[in-house]
Amino acid sequence: MVVRLCSRGGLLPLLLFSPQKPKIYVPTAGRKAAYGTVTSAKVSVNGVHLHYQQTGEGEHAVLLLPGMLDPDPFPMGYSGSGETDFAPQLKSLNKNLFTVVAWDPRGYGHSRPPDRDFPVDFFERDAKDAIDLMKTLKFKKISLLGWSDGGITALFAAAKYPSYINKMVIWGANAYVTEEDERIYQGIRDVSKWSEKARKPLEALYGYDYLAKTCEKWVDGIGQFKHLPDGNICRHLLPLVQCPTLIVHGEKDPLVPRFHADFIHEQVKGSRLHLMPEGKHNLHLRFANEFNKLAEDFLQ
Ligand code: TYC
Numbered sequence: 001m002v003v004r005l006c007s008r009g010g011l012l013p014l015l016l017f018s019p020q021k022p023k024i025y026v027p028t029a030g031r032k033a034a035y036g037t038v039t040s041a042k043v044s045v046n047g048v049h050l051h052y053q054q055t056g057e058g059e060h061a062v063l064l065l066p067g068m069l070d071p072d073p074f075p076m077g078y079s080g081s082g083e084t085d086f087a088p089q090l091k092s093l094n095k096n097l098f099t100v101v102a103w104d105p106r107g108y109g110h111s112r113p114p115d116r117d118f119p120v121d122f123f124e125r126d127a128k129d130a131i132d133l134m135k136t137l138k139f140k141k142i143s144l145l146g147w148s149d150g151g152i153t154a155l156f157a158a159a160k161y162p163s164y165i166n167k168m169v170i171w172g173a174n175a176y177v178t179e180e181d182e183r184i185y186q187g188i189r190d191v192s193k194w195s196e197k198a199r200k201p202l203e204a205l206y207g208y209d210y211l212a213k214t215c216e217k218w219v220d221g222i223g224q225f226k227h228l229p230d231g232n233i234c235r236h237l238l239p240l241v242q243c244p245t246l247i248v249h250g251e252k253d254p255l256v257p258r259f260h261a262d263f264i265h266e267q268v269k270g271s272r273l274h275l276m277p278e279g280k281h282n283l284h285l286r287f288a289n290e291f292n293k294l295a296e297d298f299l300q
């Protein structure tokens with residue numbers, strides 16, 4: 001394992017007992033870490049080669065879960081891949097406190113093949129993949145930072161694998177689908193109607209055809225829940241969540257109305273709701289410093 005330069009508890013025993021004492025305390029290693037070495041790798045999980053990025057040496061493992069689409073025309077607001085969704089988190093979350101992993105769910109980012117599909121249990125499948133990935137990487141327990149669809153996946157994971165989850169922060173997630181949501185989904189179905197700014201980065205990652213096809217499949221996939229009782233995605237699971245949970249909501253989010261955050265807040269026992277008055281859907285990018293501080297404080 002990695003030496004934790006900033007933790008006395010971790011360093012002192014090593015200084016006293018390690019035969020390699022002179023090699024251990026190297027200040028430049030700490031600085032290098034502070035500026036961020038991010039490794040990128042693939043590992044076989046549930047029959048798929050899942051891609052992830054990893055940074056930091058902290059004891060506290062944190063998994064970043066990306067969303068599917070972000071048509072909000074913010075330059076860094078593209079998604080579907082841990083690489084692009086979470087640049088400010090990978091760069092700036094405290095590397096002495098946290099080991100941060102950002103994953104690409106199957107069919108997104110560099111976790112292809114397979115092509116992405118959306119069976120009705122796709123959130124459950126993503127949750128199991130995410131947990132099995134982190135177990136494969138030998139993390140004993142993890143916290144979750146889940147955005148949008150990744151927030152929904154985090155809710156599934158927290159409810160179904162409670163003993164493996166430490167804490168959870170989610171934003172832009174919804175536990176059910178309403179008529180209003182369905183109208184918003186239909187509005188983003190055709191990627192040729194997106195702004196150039198929103199489409200270009202995703203097109204560069206996926207190619208136009210895969211992007212267009214996957215967006216349509218996603219709209220159909222998330223639309224399936226509209227036909228279930230109460231538009232249910234994971235309403236039934238919210239009371240099963242046991243971990244400390246922070247829900248962040250951008251009051252100017254054009255994609256996910258406030259009532260979704262309120263509902264999750266009501267249903268998840270002891271959860272905290274933090275509103276960001278100027279935040280939109282991509283609040284972790286637009287207000288990265290504020291968001292990172294909030295998340296770090298909550299996780300500690
Ligand atoms: N859930 C999408 C994501 O994962 C974003 C989104 C939310 C899109 C609501 C449309 O009506 C919508 N990024």
Ligand code: MN
Pocket residue numbers: 051081082083104109110111
């Ligand atoms: Mn990637």
